[in-house]
Amino acid sequence: MLLKDRLALVGLIIIVVIVTAGMLAPRLAPHDPLHIDLSLRLEPPGKQFILGSDHLGRCVLSRLLYGTGVSLKTSFLVLGMIMTAGIFFGTLSGYCGGLIDNIIISVIDVLLAFPGLVLALAIAGMLGPSLTNVMIAIAAVHWVGYARIIRGMVISIKEKEYVLAARACGSNSLQIVIRHILPNILSPIIVLATLDMGSIILTISGLSFLGLGAQPPNPEWGAMLNDGRTYMQVAPWLMYFPGLAILVTVMAFNLMGDGLRDLFDPRSLRRL
Amino acid sequence: MSYYIIKRLSYLFLVMLGVSILTFGLSRLTPGDPAELVLATRGVEPTREAISAIRQELGLDVPLPVQYVRWTKKLLQGDLGRSFRTGQPVSREIASRFPATVQLTLAGLLVMLCIAIPTGILAAIFKNTIPDHCSRVFALVGASIPSFWLGLLLITWFAVRIPLFPVMGRGTVRHLVLPALALGVGMSARYARLLRASLLEVLGQDYIRAARARGLREQLVILNNALKNALLPVVTAFGMSLGHLLGGTVIIETIFAWPGVGRFVVEAIFNRDYPVLQGYVLFMAVVFVLLNLAVDLSYRFFDPRIRLEGGQGK
Amino acid sequence: MFLGLQVEQLSTAFFTPREQFHAVSNVSFNLNKGEVLGLVGESACGKSITALSLLRLLPPGARIVSGRVHLNGTDLLALNQHEMRNLRGKGLACIFQDPHTALNPVRSIGVQFIETLKDRLGLNRDEAVAMAVNMLDRLGLPVPEKVMRQYPFQLSGGMKQRVIIALALCLQPEILIADEPTTALDVTVQAQVLWELNRLKKELGAGILLISHNMGVIAGMADRVAVMYGGTIVESGPVKSVFTRPAHPYTRGLLGSIPRLDQKNKRLCFIRGQPPGLAELNRLKEGCVFSPRCDLATAHCCNHPVPSVQVSSPGEEIHTAACHRVTAGGVASIYTCCREDHE
Numbered sequence: 001m002l003l004k005d006r007l008a009l010v011g012l013i014i015i016v017v018i019v020t021a022g023m024l025a026p027r028l029a030p031h032d033p034l035h036i037d038l039s040l041r042l043e044p045p046g047k048q049f050i051l052g053s054d055h056l057g058r059c060v061l062s063r064l065l066y067g068t069g070v071s072l073k074t075s076f077l078v079l080g081m082i083m084t085a086g087i088f089f090g091t092l093s094g095y096c097g098g099l100i101d102n103i104i105i106s107v108i109d110v111l112l113a114f115p116g117l118v119l120a121l122a123i124a125g126m127l128g129p130s131l132t133n134v135m136i137a138i139a140a141v142h143w144v145g146y147a148r149i150i151r152g153m154v155i156s157i158k159e160k161e162y163v164l165a166a167r168a169c170g171s172n173s174l175q176i177v178i179r180h181i182l183p184n185i186l187s188p189i190i191v192l193a194t195l196d197m198g199s200i201i202l203t204i205s206g207l208s209f210l211g212l213g214a215q216p217p218n219p220e221w222g223a224m225l226n227d228g229r230t231y232m233q234v235a236p237w238l239m240y241f242p243g244l245a246i247l248v249t250v251m252a253f254n255l256m257g258d259g260l261r262d263l264f265d266p267r268s269l270r271r272l
Numbered sequence: 273m274s275y276y277i278i279k280r281l282s283y284l285f286l287v288m289l290g291v292s293i294l295t296f297g298l299s300r301l302t303p304g305d306p307a308e309l310v311l312a313t314r315g316v317e318p319t320r321e322a323i324s325a326i327r328q329e330l331g332l333d334v335p336l337p338v339q340y341v342r343w344t345k346k347l348l349q350g351d352l353g354r355s356f357r358t359g360q361p362v363s364r365e366i367a368s369r370f371p372a373t374v375q376l377t378l379a380g381l382l383v384m385l386c387i388a389i390p391t392g393i394l395a396a397i398f399k400n401t402i403p404d405h406c407s408r409v410f411a412l413v414g415a416s417i418p419s420f421w422l423g424l425l426l427i428t429w430f431a432v433r434i435p436l437f438p439v440m441g442r443g444t445v446r447h448l449v450l451p452a453l454a455l456g457v458g459m460s461a462r463y464a465r466l467l468r469a470s471l472l473e474v475l476g477q478d479y480i481r482a483a484r485a486r487g488l489r490e491q492l493v494i495l496n497n498a499l500k501n502a503l504l505p506v507v508t509a510f511g512m513s514l515g516h517l518l519g520g521t522v523i524i525e526t527i528f529a530w531p532g533v534g535r536f537v538v539e540a541i542f543n544r545d546y547p548v549l550q551g552y553v554l555f556m557a558v559v560f561v562l563l564n565l566a567v568d569l570s571y572r573f574f575d576p577r578i579r580l581e582g583g584q585g586k
Numbered sequence: 587m588f589l590g591l592q593v594e595q596l597s598t599a600f601f602t603p604r605e606q607f608h609a610v611s612n613v614s615f616n617l618n619k620g621e622v623l624g625l626v627g628e629s630a631c632g633k634s635i636t637a638l639s640l641l642r643l644l645p646p647g648a649r650i651v652s653g654r655v656h657l658n659g660t661d662l663l664a665l666n667q668h669e670m671r672n673l674r675g676k677g678l679a680c681i682f683q684d685p686h687t688a689l690n691p692v693r694s695i696g697v698q699f700i701e702t703l704k705d706r707l708g709l710n711r712d713e714a715v716a717m718a719v720n721m722l723d724r725l726g727l728p729v730p731e732k733v734m735r736q737y738p739f740q741l742s743g744g745m746k747q748r749v750i751i752a753l754a755l756c757l758q759p760e761i762l763i764a765d766e767p768t769t770a771l772d773v774t775v776q777a778q779v780l781w782e783l784n785r786l787k788k789e790l791g792a793g794i795l796l797i798s799h800n801m802g803v804i805a806g807m808a809d810r811v812a813v814m815y816g817g818t819i820v821e822s823g824p825v826k827s828v829f830t831r832p833a834h835p836y837t838r839g840l841l842g843s844i845p846r847l848d849q850k851n852k853r854l855c856f857i858r859g860q861p862p863g864l865a866e867l868n869r870l871k872e873g874c875v876f877s878p879r880c881d882l883a884t885a886h887c888c889n890h891p892v893p894s895v896q897v898s899s900p901g902e903e904i905h906t907a908a909c910h911r912v913t914a915g916g917v918a919s920i921y922t923c924c925r926e927d928h929e
Binding site for chain 2: 641643645646671672673674675676679680682684687688689690691692693694701702705706737739750753754757
Binding site: 222 | 290291293294301303412415416417419420421424425427428432514515516518519522526527537538541542544546549552553556560561
């Protein structure tokens with residue numbers, strides 16, 4: 001097994017561990033993540049709280065565990081939205097061509113004219129601070145990249161012999177798209193999505209860190225960092241652990257994404 | 273070449289048209305009635321008369337297309353509206369803070385280049401040996417570390433524990449070091465790997481072997497012959513991630529209390545100062561589009577095949 | 587001391603973590619100054635790897651395993667990196683196969699000349715330009731000053747190859763390796779480039795190792811020829827002798843597969859099968875590498891080390907063939923040419 005594959009496997013294992021931890025958070029967490037006890041505020045890591053407590057006396061470990069669920073769930077949801085929109089508009093535009101294609105491609109071009117994070121920030125800002133709005137904002141900005149790639153792939157597949165043959169045999173467009181086109185674009189798209197997962201997690205936590213995403217007392221990693229910022233000199237653990245959690249999670253997805261990409265090695269994906 | 277520029281400019285015009293429509297539409301995303309909001313910020317009782325008066329004042333009483341045309345007209349005169357909070361023209365507010373953001377971005381860029389280029393070269397030369405493995409680990413961590421966390425770590429370590437640099441604010445060059453690092457390090461990871469891959473490809477080319485067969489010194493082979501060619505794809509990719517850099521400043525400015533556009537807009541979001549937000553987005557889009565154009569042109573400058581043939585750029 | 591290039595028992599292999607594949611095995615030849623030695627064989631028979639081994643510019647994964655390479659008595663394989671670099675270009679220069687890729691596409695011809703001449707000859711800019719223009723002019727490039735300002739993509743293949751030759755000759759190499767210098771060129775340009783090479787051999791007195799798969803080119807240019815197959819030299823001798831009295835079945839096959847106008851009704855002969863890949867060469871190590879494709883091969887050929895048989899009569903220039911079936915002096919006695927066989 002190559003080093004790259006081994007690293008990808010390590011990534012996968014970390015992801016499985018994190019996902020399990022997130023799902024089992026209610027059982028694993030030693031404390032209620034929302035339970036406030038001001039008499040136990042800013043306790044350093046120790047017997048009482050393994051990873052210490054925050055400024056409201058809440059258990060950092062428990063909050064991190066619950067935060068796993070929040071981060072992963074939102075990221076997967078965003079990814080779902082992005083892929084749905086990307087596949088829908090990309091296929092529509094690539095397959096139909098003509099006016100529809102022109103309209104969709106202009107929308108894509110316009111959206112790509114904005115720096116991604118800035119537009120997401122603006123949409124989230126206009127909608128008002130909330131985790132849902134952040135998710136909408138990120139999805140609204142991100143789908144265009146997918147749509148553009150998928151459009152390109154669909155256009156090239158559309159001309160392949162087997163598609164032409166299917167059409168000659170009387171398959172209608174929907175059948176062709178579902179049976180011949182989607183299966184072919186799915187695997188590269190999954191690789192892309194894995195590679196993107198890390199950056200989506202980073203964006204969500206970044207916007208939450210700014211206070212736009214998860215609102216207190218919801219335990220989200222970026223928001224936890226924001227809460228802990230004020231106390232970072234007296235209680236550095238409030239800063240170390242959530243950041244580490246983000247780093248490890250994002251790293252795991254990047255490892256796996258890199259491995260998957262090498263497995264498929266479509267050189268075109270490398271440019272993204 | 274000039275044909276190409278004309279084509280680019282007309283495309284630019286279309287994109288800017290779309291950008292303006294989108295930005296205009298963005299302001300309609302706000303929950304609630306903007307008129308009520310303005311009244312609230314001014315501390316006026318939202319009576320029916322007051323609302324309709326303010327609607328007229330803001331031009332909200334006419335159909336949307338008309339509103340858009342009016343808005344665009346003002347826009348072309350450089351009028352982005354006035355901040356709800358300060359009452360100052362948004363354009364002036366942004367312009368006064370923009371130099372700080374530019375300074376930070378350039379410093380971040382410098383950090384990125386200073387790390388990425390040597391790391392990329394070393395990793396390529398010492399492929400699959402210790403320097404390469406180190407750069408691989410660095411790239412992985414760099415691509416995965418949240419910039420805001422890195423910023424906080426830098427503050428704790430190099431401003432608080434070992435007070436080498438000021439914690440926040442802007443002023444001397446020393447103020448610039450930590451935010452520039454926080455901004456540049458993450459990006460440099462990506463570019464170091466990109467440069468490595470690109471350099472390895474170039475180093476396998478015949479003309480490199482030919483240069484070596486001429487007995488050219490290895491420094492000349494790499495710096496003069498390989499690097500320029502290897503930078504071409506990197507420059508292209510760089511154009512694409514300018515957006516990250518521009519967006520990245522928002523978070524870094526907030527952490528380091530850097531008095532730039534980014535921090536200003538985050539404040540504006542929490543003050544529900546929508547004209548500022550709208551102006552910011554539009555402004556950034558224009559900057560981004562122009563920068564991309566510049567990157568594109570520089571690509572042509574780099575590659576004589578495109579420059580002299582006047583052919584289609586990539 | 588022998589003046590020129592002396593290669594003895596050179597072996598080069600590609601290394602993978604598990605195995606090594608010999609691309610060049612036990613290659614020996616001498617190349618005097620002022621002489622042209624043709625190295626001929628099918629593609630992928632180890633010609634280019636031999637050239638790269640001499641320059642010590644092998645691709646990653648390949649290494650010289652054994653052998654000795656001497657240039658004017660200096661052992662090239664014993665030099666350190668720095669000394670070797672100093673020698674490249676001046677002692678031992680190389681012109682590579684494809685002129686379209688051998689010049690840096692994003693730098694002008696002038697810049698590439700100036701860089702090389704500054705670095706290697708310590709000239710200043712003006713001297714370098716003067717020398718480059720002079721050399722380009724000697725190679726028959728019209729308006730050398732203009733060529734200096736141009737980029738490779740603005741030149742034709744033949745012009746590029748002449749630029750490359752000029753670049754190599756500025757350093758006045760003692761030995762020039764020309765690896766398929768005309769293969770990528772149009773036929774009309776090929777002759778021109780060869781003519782230039784020939785002239786330069788006479789003017790500069792450099793030894794040329796001319797690598798080619800084209801028997802015609804070799805016949806026209808070379809003084810002596812070495813025929814390479816499967817990483818080994820199977821036959822070598824004076825051009826005239828090898829072409830008129832080929833001894834090794836492979837050489838005969840090569841010569842037999844050239845269409846000839848004066849023998850219209852004869853059927854072209856071909857060598858059946860394909861040249862062995864690196865993995866196959868490993869299996870053929872024991873005996874003759876050509877045996878699987880040879881019409882004359884016996885069981886003995888496949889698993890016994892091949893002897894080197896002297897074909898030339900005493901007093902003649904040495905002509906040898908590495909074959910079990912060739913006997914000294916009696917070249918054609920063992921078989922009749924395949925041309926007649928197939929009729």
